[in-house]
Amino acid sequence: MTASHTVPQSHHSGKSPVTKSGVLTIYGFGVRVRMQAGHLEIEDGVGLERCKMRLARVGHGLKRLVVIGSAGFVSLAALRWLADQDAAFVMLERNGKVLTVCGPVSPSDARLRRAQALAHHNGKALEISRELIRVKLEGQERVVREQLKKSTIAEVIARFRDRLADAENLDTVCFLEAQAAATYWNAWSEVQILFPRQDARRLPDHWLRFGARHSPLTGQPRLAVNPPNAILNYCFALAESECRLALSA
Structure with missing residues (x-):
């Protein structure tokens, strides 16, 4: 008796999976990142959609390897290969949490480290924080308007931004940022999310508008229940990983 279906085997893609910006994102169950014959071998995907690829040491263009999920393994030799190629490794949980970030590290600048250590004592940390949040709130105000x-x-939002100038500590800056953020995301709650008409009829109602930034599952943005908020969680996780890489560089 012959089987009516066969399970496709892992395959090698002829087209480079690395984007023009140097990012390769992998996901699925049983993800594998290891070395084979001097090449970085990567296997990812789910079920019948498994994919295997190999990257040589020359011409790969890889700058960021982003893994979504925690089911699988990454060998020490593979991490060494990434380090030798000045490529960063980022591991994200499916709920948007950053699990691990590691990347190229440049020689430490003693003057910069000293300035960073003193920033909380000489007022520079507060000054920088106020300016960063001022620019953020200015952008939120412009988008809403x-x-x-x-x-x-x-x-x-503009009033919260103006109050930053009088903030005397970081707790006040964080409070004003949080209040402005709640106001900003509330403005998005009824924004419609457009899908192709034939698909929209099959989608739940809460997918068709932006909704609340906080998930009903967690009371926080984690575990978003609709596409726009899930995409935001992913983008914020990438932004956090880039900040952590920049701080350690």
């Missing part, structure tokens, strides 16, 4: 056409909410 110009794109969402909600000038009243934009004015509320």
Whole structure:
């Protein structure tokens, strides 16, 4: 008796899986990253959609290897290969949490490290934080005013931004940022999410609008229950990993 279906075997792709920006994202169950005959061998995917690829030491263009999930293994030799190629390794949980970040490290600048250590004592940390959050809130205000056409909410964010100048400590800066963020995401709650018409009929209602930034499953942004918030979680995780790489470089 012959089987009516055969399970496809892992295959090698002829086209480079690395994007033009040097990023390779892998996911699935039983992810494998290891060395084979001097090449970095990567296997990922789910079920019948498994894929195996190999990267040589020359011409790969890899700058970031991003792994989504925690089922699988990465060998020490593979991590050494990435380090030798000045490529960073980022591991993200499926709920958007950054698990591991490691990348190239440049020689330490003693003057920079000293300035960083003293920043909390000489007021520089507060000054930098106020400026960073001011620019962030300015951007949120502009989006709400110009794109969402909600000038009243934009004015509320502007008032939080103006109060930053009088913030005397980092706790106050964080409080103002949080209040502005709650106001900003509330402005997005009724924004419609567009899908092809034939698909929209099959989707749950909460997928068709932005909704709340906090998930009903966790009370926090983690474990988002609709596509726009899940995408935001992924983007924020990538942004966090890039910040951590920059701080350690």
